[in-house]
Amino acid sequence: MQTTEQNAPETPSPRAVLDALLEGNARLAGNAPTGPRRDPARRAALTSGQAPRAAVLGCADSRVPVELLLDQGFGDVFVIRNAGQILDRTVQASLEYAITQLGVSVVLVLGHESCGAVGAAVADLTGADPLPGAMPALVEGVRGHLDPEHPAEGAVERHVGATVAALLRDSELARAAVETGDLLVAGGVYGLEEARVRLLEDPGITGA
Numbered sequence: 001m002q003t004t005e006q007n008a009p010e011t012p013s014p015r016a017v018l019d020a021l022l023e024g025n026a027r028l029a030g031n032a033p034t035g036p037r038r039d040p041a042r043r044a045a046l047t048s049g050q051a052p053r054a055a056v057l058g059c060a061d062s063r064v065p066v067e068l069l070l071d072q073g074f075g076d077v078f079v080i081r082n083a084g085q086i087l088d089r090t091v092q093a094s095l096e097y098a099i100t101q102l103g104v105s106v107v108l109v110l111g112h113e114s115c116g117a118v119g120a121a122v123a124d125l126t127g128a129d130p131l132p133g134a135m136p137a138l139v140e141g142v143r144g145h146l147d148p149e150h151p152a153e154g155a156v157e158r159h160v161g162a163t164v165a166a167l168l169r170d171s172e173l174a175r176a177a178v179e180t181g182d183l184l185v186a187g188g189v190y191g192l193e194e195a196r197v198r199l200l201e202d203p204g205i206t207g208a
Contacts, residue, residue, distance in 0.1 A: 014105040014184035017053045021108065022197060024071030029195040037073025045075075052078040054106040055098035057163070059085045064112045064190055069197070078104060084117025085109060086141035087163050087170075096173045105183055107167070107174065110197065111160040112190040118142055118155050125151040160187040161200055 012020070027033045055078040058066045066072075066079045078098040080091055087109075098104045111118070120131060121142035130136055145162035146155050164187040168175050177183035187200040 012053070012105075014182070017106045018108070018184055018186060021054055021056075021070045021072070021077075021106070022199075025069060025195070025197045027071045028069055033068075033071040035073070036071065037076060042074050050075050050078075050102065052076055052098070052102055052104055054078070054108060055080070055095055055102075055104045056108045056110055057081075057085050057087065057091060057095065058110045059083060059112055059115055059117070061112060061115065063192060064110075066110065069190060069195065078102060084115060084121075084138050084142055084159070085111055085163060086117070086138060087166050088141065092167065092171055095167065096171055099177050099183060100173055107183065107185045109160050109163045109167070109185075109187045110190060111156045111188070113156060113192050115156055115159075118146075118159055121146060121159075122151045122155055156189055157200060160189060163187065164200075 024033075024036075052075060054076070056066045056070075058064060058079060058081045060081045060083045066081070067077060070077065080094050082091065095107055099107070117138045120128075120135070121139045124130070124139045124143060125146060125148060131139065142159050145159045147153055147158065164185055168178065168185060174183065174185065178185060188197045189200070190197050
């Protein structure tokens with residue numbers, strides 16, 4: 001007779017979890033999403049708690065709903081969204097909660113083409129009038145990640161990469177989880193037309 005431990009499903013590696021997200025996106029891009037784990041039984045099973053395997057920091061843009069573009073279901077992904085996927089203190093705290101309390105093994109910082117917040121930062125660096133109200137906070141969260149001489153050049157990619165680096169620099173909890181191999185932190189950019197997520201090839205992104 002097998003023990004409970006022998007019968008328990010093997011926990012996927014962080015790389016396998018990231019690959020599963022990318023496979024879901026490939027289904028969407030191929031016009032064959034399965035819409036998994038969205039049935040009443042799945043919803044009912046989650047009333048007692050959650051155990052997502054990944055956390056995604058994404059943009060609040062209506063064109064990039066994270067669960068849909070990664071073809072995930074209820075309880076699969078812990079999602080944090082704001083305009084321009086800005087890493088502020090509350091976002092960092094939310095990601096640390098996902099890492100330490102929920103046990104996610106992947107954090108994906110996901111930008112997208114034609115991001116309005118990134119565009120506003122580019123405009124600011126080229127002399128545009130400031131945005132009204134509290135919106136300059138969005139510019140402040142992006143501006144320092146761009147090339148001041150050529151701000152539009154690779155702007156989204158630069159912002160995503162710098163956000164990943166900032167998380168690993170500022171969050172001792174995230175850094176410790178990466179160092180033990182329990183966490184993979186990556187950055188990617190979603191293409192609006194082809195519906196594909198492209199991972200950044202950045203040696204500063206660790207845990208793979």
